[in-house]
Amino acid sequence: MSYINSKKLFFKYKNSVEDVLKDVNFNANKGEITAIIGESGSGKSTLLRILAGLEVPQNGELTINDKVLIDEETFIPVEKRGIGMVFQDYALFPHLSVEKNILFGMNKMKKDLAQKRTCEVLDLVSMKEFIKRYPHELSGGQQQRIALARALAPKPGVILLDEPFSNLDANLQGKIRNELKTILKTSGETAVFVSHDKDDLEIADRVVILYMGEVIQTGTPMEIFENPKNEYVKQILGI
């Protein structure tokens, strides 16, 4: 049984004629990194937002670790899901220091434990010396690491990343990609990220390819590269 399990997720924006997601079935295994790949408008960010609880699908089911988050009579709101998320532009609170940004999600933890955990995650992302800085005093790559540390701090079980490399310089992307993989694997969290860039597949254990709101192929990066299902997949992979 997969750790994240979704069945027949259907989503459409109000006042829109297009269906964004059409009966999407999506699974992710525990401790793995899953990449959702597709061109813009394929519905990949919407799927991630539904997993987070930021959008409400009209139909479908979602369970994480066997806990029902969405079905026809249940909808667990985002703040009660215990899912960590790294936003495309990081969304670090500008009025809070690095330390307070990370402590933010641990308000239910004892103060000394929360402080200890802050040091742990900062250590994990190699940013301990930046603890007193404010977000605007950090570079793009540093902000991304702090956003990751903030999402990991409450030990969420699942971590979602929205286009994690799109805001970084091309020459920095490769380095950060490898660092991210190491951090996620060290933390042992189940991770799902969305991307439109085939280069990002190298850190994924599993890949889901979306096209116009439908899943058209899933598998390991190797399986997909070796047996692309159609022209669209070939195009996405640059084959």
Added chain:
Amino acid sequence: MKKAGNKSMNLKNLKRNLNINLDSWLFTSLILSFFLLAPIVTLFTSLATQNIDTFIHIAKTLLPEYIRNSLIITLFTGLFTMGIGVSTAWILTMYDFKFSKFFNVGLILPLAIPSYIAGYVYSGIFSYTGIISKTARNLFGYNLNLDIMNIQGVIFIFTFFLYPYVFIIARSFFLKQSLSMLESAKVLGKSDTQTFFLVVLPLARTAVVGGVTLVIMEVLSAFGLPSYFGVQTFSTGIFRTWLTLGDTDAAINLAIILMGLIFTIIFIERKSRGRKQYSFTNTKIRPINKKSLSTKHSIIAIIVCIVPILFGFIIPLMQLISWSFMTYKDVINYKFIEVIWNTFSIAMVGAVLATVMAVIISNTSRLKKGKISKTLSKLTTIGYSIPGAVIAIGVMTFFIFVDRKVLGQKVFYGTLFLMVFAYIIRYLAVAYNSVESGFDKVGMKFHEASKTLGYGKTKTFFKVDFPMIKGSIIGAVILTFLEIIKELPLTLILRPFNFETLSTYAKQYADDEMVQHSAIPSIVLILIGIIIILFFERINKKKEK
């Protein structure tokens, strides 16, 4: 069987959707909207159809005059403010000349002087004992018989004290225009003047019409100036019918007609935008390099810019200062301190409450994607386009109903609560716009980030949203405060017996033929206005940089 299954599924779905959509923010917002809209709805439902003899009499005898005067004042003030506002904004955007920095600020300052105070000042200046007639008599032995207290005088004052609405909007539009657009016109062989009339003005149409619409709303709402000058308009008509003739039903009917007129103007303005695009979304904007003017042209530009400041600010302020020196011993006393305290306390309470409500409604509107919250937010801010006198009548009618039919005793009528409530309805839009622009600037990402970290809507608001939009919230309180302290008609109708604010105090002196004595309360109002305008102009400059 299948039907029963479907029904149970629909019920489950309904329960789920209610859980998702209903929360304390929406609930509070709905309650607030109900109370804020109730007086306006009450007014509409109170449209009298029986015992309307007075109204029929007014409709036959006075209404044509109200309509004619209101239309003449609106038409000419609209045209003149457009002329001054657009020309000064264009000159200051395109050309560099001496004192242009001063004019950029100076041309806004007339907004600090309420039109009724300008009316008192100019009536004094042009009176038999005023400075013009006196000088003519004493220096030249000439008996000047100047009369400004007529419809032309009303138009003159509205023009010089309301043009900043057009100036501010037009200037902001011109500053954002694309240099490429102007250069294209030049390449196609058009002169500066042709470019202005063929390219710039048509593009600026929406912005200019928006500014002129604001002017028209102010003109139709104004009571103090036309009343003091003895020019009968809709607003003065409502007062006369309500207070002099004592006919509530007829006053309500007049108020509804006025509201209908205003909504028609807003509707026409929105419709006239049509499908044409008046923005520069497809063109990359390059800032304009200002041209230096020759000495001759500089002098013309300086004259064009100095005249509105002279008539709209310097002359009335000088006159008020001179009157203040004459009358301060009579005016500054314990009663005056009490009036200042009344004004500040009531305006602060109104401004803070309006801002709190604006925050609740605006936050609900951005968090809920449905039509209901969006429509409610639009409806609750409609009060700004309704004249103060009309809102006052609506509030009074509603609370008389509550006192009589619901509570069975006089609880609200004649209390300060009614005044504050009416201020909130009238100026909620001012606070709302400021708060909404704050929310727009920070967007949804921080809110969503906070929610993924386990915080609900309310905690997120206090921990994340509030600290980030604090500046806009303070701005909302200050701007609403400024509007409330200047408000006259609403205050006149709803104030408890013997309760004076600076605006009613100044009016009282003017009505008692002691116009010089109105200078000190007027100057206090103007000084607050100047400080607030300069403060916001500075903030806007910083933002532009």
